[in-house]
Amino acid sequence: MARSVIVTGGFGILGEAVAQAFADAGDKVARIDFAPEAKAAVAGALDIGGVDLTDAASTEAALDKVTAANGGIDVLVNVAGGFTWETLEGGAIATWAKMQSMNLLTAATITQLALPALKASAAGRIVSIGAGAAIKAGMGMGAYAASKSGVHRLTEALAEELAGTSVTVNAILPSIIDTPTNRADMPDADFSTWVQPGAIAEVIGFLASDAGRSITGALIPVSRGS
Structure with a gap:
């Protein structure tokens, strides 16, 4: 039976790959x-643009559209986010708030509001995009890594909170993802070592499947290139 799947940040390179993978599976x-x-x-996808996922009312309105069109929510994939490279000495404190807002608050807001529908699903799934860089932050990665570390802690805490329900909660920790933006920013890098968006989508698909039903609270590195 086709599931109702939400992909935040679904218009970006990774979000598009994830959405396409679920669509190809008939969801x-x-x-x-x-x-x-x-x-x-x-x-076949329902596209809802112009949504500020840190705003509860805007997010709730988007979720209402999804449930009305697709009959509930079975899978939530939190891809929405952003990246900034900035040293503390040369940067702005406002960057720390921006990264927290883009990477953590977006995930926390929509996840909280989607919980009733996810818990009503026979097999609810929440998968968020964390970061390998949040395990050990390099220079200039402080604000970004701190926000993604928040996603990791949200994943762990929520998995325990939802123990005994139908819902599993996990996070993917990619290394550098092979996107046009990253290639432009790092033109001298060895792109073959970077993770393909489609490969990340496959791991997310497994976690969302029945085969992944026993995995929850996991932070899963996805770091192998092509």
Whole structure:
């Protein structure tokens, strides 16, 4: 039976790959994004743009559209987020708040509001995008890593909170993802060592499947290149 799947940040490179993978599996997919519209279509997907996922009212309205169209929520994939490289000495304290807002508060807000629907599912799944860089932060990665570490702690705490329910909660910890933006930012890097968006989508698909039902509270590194 087709599941109702939400992918936040679904208009981006990784979000698009994740949404496409679920759509290819026959699921009903909704993409929610801060951007007003997607650059590339995913056939059959419900696209909801212009959503501030740190705003409860805006997020609730988007969730209402999803449940009305797709009949509930079975899988929530928190891809929405952002990245900033900035040293503490040369940067702004406002960057720390921005990273917390983009990476942690977006996930916490929509997850909290989607919990009733996810708990009503026979097999609810929450998968968030953490970061390998949040395990050991390098120079200039402090604000980003701190926010992604928050995603890791949210994942662990929520998994315990939902023990005994139908819902599992896990996070993927990618290394550098092979995207056009990252290639432009690091043109001299060995792209073959970077993780493909489709590979991350496959791991998320497994965690969301029945085969992944016994995995919860896990922080799973995904770091192998092509």
